[in-house]
Amino acid sequence: xxxxxxxxxxxxxxxxxxxxxxxxxxxxxxxxxxxxxxxxxxxxxxxxxxxxxxxxxxxxxxxxxxxxxxxxxxxxxxxxxxxxxxxxxxxxxxxxxxxxxxxxxxxxxxxxxxxxxxxxxxxxxxxxxxxxxxxxxxxxxxxxxxxxxxxxxxxxxxxxxxxxxxxxxxxxxxxxxxxxxxxxxxxxxxxxxxxxxxxxxxxxxxxxxxxxxxxxxxxxxxxxxxxxxxxxxxxxxxxxxxxxxxxxxxxxxxxxxxxxxxxxxxxxxxxxxxxxxxxxxxxxxxx
Amino acid sequence: xxxxxxxxxxxxxxxxxxxxxxxxxxxxxxxxxxxxxxxxxxxxxxxxxxxxxxxxxxxxxxxxxxxxxxxxxxxxxxxxxxxxxxxxxxxxxxxxxxxxxxxxxxxxxxxxxxxxxxx
Numbered sequence: 001x002x003x004x005x006x007x008x009x010x011x012x013x014x015x016x017x018x019x020x021x022x023x024x025x026x027x028x029x030x031x032x033x034x035x036x037x038x039x040x041x042x043x044x045x046x047x048x049x050x051x052x053x054x055x056x057x058x059x060x061x062x063x064x065x066x067x068x069x070x071x072x073x074x075x076x077x078x079x080x081x082x083x084x085x086x087x088x089x090x091x092x093x094x095x096x097x098x099x100x101x102x103x104x105x106x107x108x109x110x111x112x113x114x115x116x117x118x119x120x121x122x123x124x125x126x127x128x129x130x131x132x133x134x135x136x137x138x139x140x141x142x143x144x145x146x147x148x149x150x151x152x153x154x155x156x157x158x159x160x161x162x163x164x165x166x167x168x169x170x171x172x173x174x175x176x177x178x179x180x181x182x183x184x185x186x187x188x189x190x191x192x193x194x195x196x197x198x199x200x201x202x203x204x205x206x207x208x209x210x211x212x213x214x215x216x217x218x219x220x221x222x223x224x225x226x227x228x229x230x231x232x233x234x235x236x237x238x239x240x241x242x243x244x245x246x247x248x249x250x251x252x253x254x255x256x257x258x259x260x261x262x263x264x265x266x267x268x269x270x271x272x273x274x275x276x277x278x279x280x281x282x283x284x285x286x287x
Numbered sequence: 288x289x290x291x292x293x294x295x296x297x298x299x300x301x302x303x304x305x306x307x308x309x310x311x312x313x314x315x316x317x318x319x320x321x322x323x324x325x326x327x328x329x330x331x332x333x334x335x336x337x338x339x340x341x342x343x344x345x346x347x348x349x350x351x352x353x354x355x356x357x358x359x360x361x362x363x364x365x366x367x368x369x370x371x372x373x374x375x376x377x378x379x380x381x382x383x384x385x386x387x388x389x390x391x392x393x394x395x396x397x398x399x400x401x402x403x404x405x406x
Binding site: 241243245247252265266269270 | 317318321322324325328330352355356357358359360361362
């Protein structure tokens with residue numbers, strides 16, 4: 001897709017050559033362009049003198065190469081790279097777009113001043129427009145992708161937090177219902193949350209319910225064991241519930257040991273045991 | 288052949304195997320038993336093999352695995368009624384039933400389950 005977009009026709013090639021020549025021979029346009037950059041870009045992202053000169057040389061070289069090879073690909077790739085860096089550094093799309101479009105006037109004016117032939121002028125300005133358009137498209141693409149990544153990250157983070165709520169069923173008994181895949185990040189997060197709650201409520205028993213965990217393999221079992229161990233370090237006994245027939249079969253076939261952690265098929269059984277072990281019994285009063 | 292029935296007595300599940308099972312039947316029994324445990328919340332399972340003449344190594348493994356799987360689901364297993372001849376054969380073959388409580392009869396098995404359930 002990109003390779004087709006970046007091909008140049010005869011007129012564009014000529015225009016590009018005139019444009020570069022016009023910008024290289026007389027660099028009076030530089031001041032105006034620099035002023036635009038300073039206005040739109042955050043200070044930490046502004047290149048210094050040396051970087052500026054080097055970048056400019058590099059750009060001219062790329063454009064001449066593009067003209068020789070009738071392909072703007074290399075230049076656009078560089079553009080994409082630079083835009084990504086700016087996006088990562090936090091520069092808003094608005095600023096990049098504005099800076100790009102603000103470049104047009106001063107450069108077009110300059111070309112009209114230094115290039116005599118009107119045909120050549122037109123070709124050069126057309127080439128300029130083409131390059132600026134492509135830059136804007138790239139900026140749009142880069143920011144859209146980046147935004148999607150950010151949203152995905154935020155979403156994942158939110159899911160993690162929502163799916164590890166510790167339920168305070170009885171001050172001595174805390175329940176952690178797990179839903180979804182348990183990876184090491186999540187395991188760590190849930191352990192922290194659980195331990196905070198244990199200490200907070202001085203819980204003696206924690207019931208971890210894995211009914212909602214789709215796959216329990218050696219890695220997941222490992223995470224669970226680490227969590228139960230951590231809980232024991234702060235004085236709470238762990239009970240694992242929600243073991244389905246599938247999970248029981250997988251664990252035994254894989255030879256995974258859950259150590260001396262009590263396990264039950266469902267929450268109710270775990271809760272009954274927890275209450276019994278703490279010396280509680282439930283009595284129904286005559287109504 | 289009809290599936291081996293799984294009965295419930297008190298709080299426990301009782302599986303009475305009346306004849307030798309094929310590998311597939313044994314595996315099917317394991318599956319059904321675990322699914323019953325998921326629903327019934329039993330604390331114990333009794334597997335009565337007094338109707339079995341031959342207990343081979345594969346069946347032993349299925350039994351051991353089933354006991355371990357049931358344990359994960361919160362139920363202890365008592366294997367009862369093993370015929371003398373079968374017991375001798377298993378011992379000669381060096382087949383272990385570690386992790387599985389074994390007892391003479393259904394009654395004894397239930398007794399044991401009752402006492403360990405309160406532990």
